[in-house]
Amino acid sequence: xxxxxxxxxxxxxxxxxxxxxxxxxxxxxxxxxxxxxxxxxxxxxxxxxxxxxxxxxxxxxxxxxxxxxxxxxxxxxxxxxxxxxxxxxxxxxxxxxxxxxxxxxxxxxxxxxxxxxxxxxxxxxxxxxxxxxxxxxxxxxxxxxxxxxxxxxxxxxxxxxxxxxxxxxxxxxxxxxxxxxxxxxxxxxxxxxxxxxxxxxxxxxxxxxxxxxxxxxxxxxxxxxxxxxxxxxxxxxxxxxxxxxxxxxxxxxxxxxxxxxxxxxxxxxxxxxxxxxxxxxxxxxxxxxxxxxxxxxxxxxxxxxxxxxxxxxxxxxxxxxxxxxxxxxxxxxxxxxxxxxxxxxxxxxxxxxxxxxxxxxxxxxxxxxxxxxxxxxxxxxxxxxxxxxxxxxxxxxxxxxxxxxxxxxxxxxxxxxxxxxxxxxxxxxxxxxxxxxxxxxxxxxxxxxxxxxxxxxxxxxxxxxxxxxxxxxxxxxxxxxxxxxxxxxxxxxxxxxxxxxxxxxxxxxxxxxxxxxxxxxxxxxxxxxxxxxxxxxxxxxxxxxxxxxxxxxxxxxxxxxxxxxxxxxxxxxxxxxxxxxxxxxxxxxxxxxxxxxxxxxxxxxxxxxxxxxxxxxxxxxxxxxxxxxxxxxxxx
Amino acid sequence: xxxxxxxxxxxxxxxxxxxxxxxxxxxxxxxxxxxxxxxxxxxxxxxxxxxxxxxxxxxxxxxxxxxxxxxxxxxxxxxxxxxxxxxxxxxxxxxxxxxxxxxxxxxxxxxxxxxxxxxxxxxxxxxxxxxxxxxxxxxxxxxxxxxxxxxxxxxxxxxxxxxxxxxxxxxxxxxxxxxxxxxxxxxxxxxxxxxxxxxxxxxxxxxxxxxxxxxxxxxxxxxxxxxxxxxxxxxxxxxxxxxxxxxx
Numbered sequence: 001x002x003x004x005x006x007x008x009x010x011x012x013x014x015x016x017x018x019x020x021x022x023x024x025x026x027x028x029x030x031x032x033x034x035x036x037x038x039x040x041x042x043x044x045x046x047x048x049x050x051x052x053x054x055x056x057x058x059x060x061x062x063x064x065x066x067x068x069x070x071x072x073x074x075x076x077x078x079x080x081x082x083x084x085x086x087x088x089x090x091x092x093x094x095x096x097x098x099x100x101x102x103x104x105x106x107x108x109x110x111x112x113x114x115x116x117x118x119x120x121x122x123x124x125x126x127x128x129x130x131x132x133x134x135x136x137x138x139x140x141x142x143x144x145x146x147x148x149x150x151x152x153x154x155x156x157x158x159x160x161x162x163x164x165x166x167x168x169x170x171x172x173x174x175x176x177x178x179x180x181x182x183x184x185x186x187x188x189x190x191x192x193x194x195x196x197x198x199x200x201x202x203x204x205x206x207x208x209x210x211x212x213x214x215x216x217x218x219x220x221x222x223x224x225x226x227x228x229x230x231x232x233x234x235x236x237x238x239x240x241x242x243x244x245x246x247x248x249x250x251x252x253x254x255x256x257x258x259x260x261x262x263x264x265x266x267x268x269x270x271x272x273x274x275x276x277x278x279x280x281x282x283x284x285x286x287x288x289x290x291x292x293x294x295x296x297x298x299x300x301x302x303x304x305x306x307x308x309x310x311x312x313x314x315x316x317x318x319x320x321x322x323x324x325x326x327x328x329x330x331x332x333x334x335x336x337x338x339x340x341x342x343x344x345x346x347x348x349x350x351x352x353x354x355x356x357x358x359x360x361x362x363x364x365x366x367x368x369x370x371x372x373x374x375x376x377x378x379x380x381x382x383x384x385x386x387x388x389x390x391x392x393x394x395x396x397x398x399x400x401x402x403x404x405x406x407x408x409x410x411x412x413x414x415x416x417x418x419x420x421x422x423x424x425x426x427x428x429x430x431x432x433x434x435x436x437x438x439x440x441x442x443x444x445x446x447x448x449x450x451x452x453x454x455x456x457x458x459x460x461x462x463x464x465x466x467x468x469x470x471x472x473x474x475x476x477x478x479x480x481x482x483x484x485x486x487x488x489x490x491x492x493x494x495x496x497x498x499x500x501x502x503x504x505x506x507x508x509x510x511x512x513x514x515x516x517x518x519x520x521x522x523x524x525x526x527x528x529x530x531x532x533x534x535x536x537x538x539x540x541x542x543x544x545x546x547x548x549x550x551x552x553x554x555x556x557x558x559x560x561x562x563x564x565x566x567x568x569x570x571x572x573x574x575x576x577x578x579x580x581x582x583x584x585x586x587x588x589x590x591x592x593x594x595x596x597x598x599x600x601x602x603x604x605x606x607x608x609x610x611x612x613x614x615x616x617x618x619x620x621x622x623x624x625x626x627x628x629x630x631x632x633x634x635x636x
Numbered sequence: 637x638x639x640x641x642x643x644x645x646x647x648x649x650x651x652x653x654x655x656x657x658x659x660x661x662x663x664x665x666x667x668x669x670x671x672x673x674x675x676x677x678x679x680x681x682x683x684x685x686x687x688x689x690x691x692x693x694x695x696x697x698x699x700x701x702x703x704x705x706x707x708x709x710x711x712x713x714x715x716x717x718x719x720x721x722x723x724x725x726x727x728x729x730x731x732x733x734x735x736x737x738x739x740x741x742x743x744x745x746x747x748x749x750x751x752x753x754x755x756x757x758x759x760x761x762x763x764x765x766x767x768x769x770x771x772x773x774x775x776x777x778x779x780x781x782x783x784x785x786x787x788x789x790x791x792x793x794x795x796x797x798x799x800x801x802x803x804x805x806x807x808x809x810x811x812x813x814x815x816x817x818x819x820x821x822x823x824x825x826x827x828x829x830x831x832x833x834x835x836x837x838x839x840x841x842x843x844x845x846x847x848x849x850x851x852x853x854x855x856x857x858x859x860x861x862x863x864x865x866x867x868x869x870x871x872x873x874x875x876x877x878x879x880x881x882x883x884x
Contacts, residue, residue, distance in 0.1 A: 050770040065691060065750075066757050068797055069699040085777065121773070128773035130766045130824050132790040139780030157790060163698055164793060171765035178761040186754065209746050238693040273664055275671050278695040379697065382714075382721045383668075448770045497681045499674070544686040547648060548747035551687055 002255070002606055002621050005409045006110045011627045012092075015114045018410070022453055023460035030055035033459050036203055036218040037061070038190045038245050041070030042162075042440060043423025044224030045169035046447030052173075052181035054452060059216055060173065061185045061205060063240055063553070068170040071226060071238040072443060075162025076283035076376070077146060078154035079126075079440040081119035086143050090151040092116045097628060099438060102148045102328055103403070103431020104580035104596060105630050106258070106604070108623065110410060111428045115438070118445040123155055125448055129168035133157050146436035147284055148328035148635070154437045159283050159375045165440055169447070188214070189553065190245050191485075192478040193221065193252050193419070200419035201468045204478045206486075208553065211546035213479055215470035219462050220418045220455055223249060224447065227402035227424035229262060231561045231568070232514075233499075233506025235399040236268055236281040242557040243564050246406050246425050254414040255606040255619060257427035258404035259564070260572035263434055263581050264515050266292075266332035269383060270352040270396035279398035280383060282355075282376055284436040287325045289360035289369060290393070292316050292332070294353050298343030304354050304392045312354075315339055323635040330433040330581045331635060333397035337515045338592060340396075347394045354392035361389065397515060401439060403430045403581065404571070407606040407621075411454035412446060415606075418462070420455060422446040427604070432580025489555045490546065494539035498554035501536045505529065505558070505565055513569050516583045522573045529566045536562060567607060570616055577601045598630050637663045637729035641676070643688055644736040646745050649752075653745065655734070665725040669712065670695060670702065672724055690749040697721040697861065700796030703803070704749050705736040710800035710859040718798065718861040738803035742810070742846040753799050755845040756813060762841035763834040764817040766827050779825055792819035794862040801856035801864075807848030812856040814842045815872035816864050822875060832879035839876050 007018040025033070033056050037048040040062040048060045062070060082095040095116035100107055123141070127133065133155050134142040143152040157164040176182040185205065192204035194217070202217040228243035229235040250256050267286055268279045293312040300307065315335055317324045327335070336353050345351050361369050366389055370377070380388045406414045406421035408428055413420050423443035430438065512525035536559065542551045578587040578594035579601070587595040604621040638661040646653025660676050667675070670692050677687040692702040697718040704719055706712035712722045727733065737745050742755040793816075801812035818835050821827030827834075850869055857866045 046770075053769040064693060064699075064701060065753055066700075066797065068757075069693055069701050071694060071699070073698050073700075073796075074694050074696060083776075124773035124776045125768070125770060127776040127779065128766065128768035128826055130789070130793075130821055130827050132786045132793055132820070132824070133776075135781055135783045135786045137783045139782050140777050160698065160794065163796070164790075167793060171760060172768075172770075174757065174761045175765045175767065177757075178763075184757075186757075209752075238699060239695060240693050273666050275664070275667055275675055277668070277671050277674060280696045378716075379721070382697070382717055383723065385723070385725060452770065495682065497678055499678065541681055541684075543681050543684055548689050548750060549686075550689055551681065 002407070002415070002619050003409070004108060004621055005411065006108065007410065011109055011113050014110050015117055019453055022457040025456050025460050025463070027055050029463055031057070033057065034059065034218040035220050035222065035455065036216055037222040037224060038203065039070065039224035039226060039425070040067035040173065041072035041224060041226055041423060042165055042169050042443035043447040044070070044222070045173045046444055047222055047224060047422055047451045048182055049169065049172035049176050050448055050452045051455065052176035052179070058176070058182045059185060059218065060182050061188045061190060063187065063189045063208060065186055067173055067184055067186065068166060070166065071241055072166045072440070073163040074238065074281070075440050076159040076281065077285040078144065078156035078161045078437040079122070079165065079444070080146070080153050080437040081123045081155060081441070082116050082153060083120060083123060085141055086152045088151045090153050094151065095119065095153060098149045099435055100431065100628055101633055102435040103433055104633050105431065105598070105625070106579050106623065107429055107431030109625060109627055114450070115429050115442060115445055118449045119441055121449060122441065122444050126165055126168050129172060131157060131164045131168045144285060145288055145326060147287060147326045147332065148323070148435045156285065159285070159373065162440055165444060190248070191482045191556065193248050194474050194478045195252055195416065196468055196472060196474045199417045202470065202475060204475070204482050206482070209548055213482055215475045215479060217468045217470050217475070219459055220420065222420045222422060222451065222455070223406065223425050224422040225425045227405065228564060229399045229402050231505070231565055232399035232509050233502045234271060234276065234279050236265055236279055239277065242560070244557050244560045246421065247560040247564055249406060249414060249416065249419060251609050252416060253609070254416045254419060255407040255608055256404065256567060257407040257604050257606045258432065259607060260513060260568045260575070261403035261432045261581050262399055263329055263401040263403060264333040264397040265400035266329055266336055266397050267355060267395045268398035270347055270349065270394055272348055280379070281398070281400065282380065282393065282395060284329070286355060286373060286376060289372070290325065290355040290357050291359060292325055292353055292355055294339045294344040294346060304346060313339070313344070320635045327635045328433060328435065334515055334583060336397050352394035352396045355395045356392040357388065401434055403427065403432060403434055407604070411457065412451055413454065413458060418458060420451060422451055432582055485556065486546065486552065489540070489542050489552060492538070492540045492542060494541040496539045496541060498540065498542070498551055498558045501532060501540065502554070502558045502561065504532060505562060509565055509568070513572055516585050517572050518585045519573065522569045525569045526566055529562060529569065533562045567616060571605060571607065574618060575601055575605065637665070637724070637727070639663060639727060640732040642732065642734045645688070645748055648747055649744050663724050665723065667724045668695065668720060669706070669722040669724065670720050688749065689747045692720055695720040698796060700798040703738050703798045703800055705738060705803060707734050710738065710804040711861055715858065716861055716863045738799050740802045740808035740847070742808065743799060743802065753797070755847070756797050756799065756810070758845055759810065759814055759838055759841045760817065763830070763837035764821070766821060767830060768826070781825060785823055789820050789823040792816045792823070792864065792868055795864055796862060798861060800859045800861060802847065804855045804859040805848065806853065806855070807851055809850045810842050810845070810847035811850035811869045811872065812860065812864060812866065814838050815868035818872045818875060819868040822871070831875060832882065835872065835875040835879050839872070
């Protein structure tokens with residue numbers, strides 16, 4: 001049994017109890033400690049900057065050309081905080097409850113409570129950094145609503161909340177670079193994790209410009225490398241998003257949890273062609289004013305504007321009258337799939353639903369809608385050449401956020417001592433489904449407020465441990481592994497590109513381990529992925545050399561996605577219930593709602609890598625609910 | 637549709653580059669410009685040739701990674717649009733399209749269309765921040781900020797750091813980039829305290845990186861995908877002169 005090390009005490013006191021009793025390191029000793037932070041998104045940048053402010057020596061790595069570009073920038077809608085500025089009954093407890101219910105009771109009470117608790121300080125921190133959150137005319141901060149809740153607790157900066165929070169964290173990081181406390185390694189990719197005496201003590205990184213392989217030693221390693229939704233190829237993620245850092249850690253002994261819990265975002269642009277590389281997300285905030293519908297009649301060939309009101313099926317309002325168009329993401333996405341599968345989809349590939357603003361424009365005026373969502377309407381027009389003020393947007397669910405990731409305890413430490421995982425790279429906090437605007441929150445809270453307490457708590461025990469240098473045999477072995485893999489890729493004499501394998505894997509996972517899964521589809525997927533892996537090992541073709549080479553970068557990432565994809569299917573197979581984003585068709589009510597099984601599956605699945613070709617081993621962390629009562633999650 | 641491409645190919649920082657011709661057919665108007673390059677690269681791989689390297693990531697116009705000169709214009713023919721948001725419906729069948737990297741002395745080419753924009757990071761490091769360490773922040777509503785002020789600060793903060801302003805400027809000036817950050821921070825009450833020191837350091841760093849001076853052609857605003865106003869450059873000059881005049 002694995003231990004999450006939840007502190008003692010009442011739910012509301014646990015984090016304070018932890019902080020009161022965690023071990024401290026005096027400022028003179030902090031200068032002697034080195035920390036590697038991989039990833040410069042919100043979690044990575046905020047953690048690196050905050051640790052540097054405290055006096056630790058930080059090395060910050062990212063594969064992009066600047067720390068500012070990590071995919072946190074793409075989050076549009078907002079960040080949640082229980083400030084209760086709207087006086088509408090919000091509180092830390094209510095936010096905690098919404099989040100744990102939204103996650104279908106598959107997350108830890110203590111973690112989720114801490115997330116809600118720290119949300120208050122995050123808004124303060126971001127404002128102090130100069131993040132231009134929306135303001136009312138009186139000068140006070142404004143809020144809006146997001147899916148799955150009945151209060152307004154979402155802070156936003158037009159449709160670019162992620163970008164603006166990211167700029168705040170990036171600037172904090174740059175400030176520490178100029179102070180000499182952070183050294184940044186941009187265009188670097190982590191390719192190995194170095195363990196010494198079972199503890200994380202460094203990484204091997206490849207310089208993506210020169211191809212040089214570098215060794216970096218530290219007293220602790222932090223992975224803040226984001227989610228792996230790009231495993232589906234077509235997704236809302238950036239092209240470079242990948243699972244390699246966490247997968248490398250997994251193969252070195254870190255457990256993975258909630259691996260198959262992938263959120264499909266309900267409001268994305270649909271696929272319209274085979275060469276498409278991206279399914280662009282349109283912020284969930286659009287559902288505040290947009291109404292979702294499909295034609296009542298299957299196979300309706302008319303364009304949406306020609307379909308009269310009485311022949312439209314506002315299926316979310318029909319099925320979930322209480323939450324309507326603001327139903328949580330998993331429910332909205334599944335409801336869309338249900339209608340599309342029933343033949344009621346719209347658009348050239350009949351794979352989309354309508355998101356209609358005509359009522360909102362009639363009631364509030366075009367100017368008001370433009371002020372709220374102008375940039376999103378412009379983006380829609382740029383991509384599709386369609387004016388959404390005049391006709392409905394066509395949207396479709398797309399792979400988006402991974403609730404799963406590296407298993408971490410309450411300290412955000414993985415099962416490898418000294419290896420921490422932050423933000424989307426870990427599995428914690430969101431259970432089986434994440435609520436909108438909780439992602440920016442979690443990555444910031446992990447980086448600004450949690451890791452800067454928990455990492456020193458670990459490091460206090462490391463002050464007396466031996467100083468490690470990069471000529472240690474463990475570094476030499478790790479570097480040799482990396483060199484072998486790179487030269488194997490470059491010398492393969494195949495004929496298919498890395499993208500070919502990535503797209504094939506993505507299609508397979510969408511079909512068999514996507515919005516809904518069955519035992520049969522998952523078993524088939526495992527067999528097919530294994531075959532694809534074999535083909536990848538022989539038929540891959542990489543052109544170019546060991547300098548700047550995007551194909552070589554992709555090869556490593558796709559290789560890891562193939563292995564991760566198989567674990568996703570194992571995880572989905574083993575969990576014989578439907579919860580949150582994990583919908584097993586065998587476990588549903590007669591009207592198509594998910595059936596959770598608390599008797600047999602009220603635990604976190606933590607998977608251990610057992611080697612190439614071997615079945616992964618399952619460890620269970622029971623979920624203990626002391627405060628909330630497990631209920632059927634209803635939004636009707 | 638079919639296009640005739642002339643693409644800048646360069647091995648590494650030190651080597652000389654040249655334009656190479658490619659014919660690409662089977663392009664659909666729904667493809668994005670980068671998907672068209674993906675298609676070409678896929679064909680280059682099957683011929684055993686090295687792919688055309690270009691920076692890109694989010695492909696939704698917000699990360700600022702992509703950017704190339706397309707027929708001599710930064711990010712191509714549309715205004716307010718990054719390269720990744722440009723679609724092939726903006727081109728005609730049979731057209732010849734010239735594709736080059738963003739060029740500036742401060743942006744060395746790494747390979748093909750990939751450039752080194754770390755000079756922008758250095759400008760931000762020199763002072764493009766508010767010094768608020770984690771834990772120091774006051775309650776967020778204790779500093780009311782007028783709606784218009786926040787909106788104006790946002791307009792400046794919207795810069796994605798792509799470098800189109802530099803690439804399109806005949807002087808390779810980074811004035812729009814630098815001034816947008818100065819405006820963003822000086823407009824907000826939280827950022828005013830450090831404004832004099834900030835503007836002197838950032839302008840100094842901008843010069844040290846080898847960017848040219850602004851001569852008010854306003855080309856940067858035309859090509860900026862976020863449509864950042866050149867009026868920020870005016871504010872930067874005002875703040876700079878004020879800071880220099882009052883310097884102790």
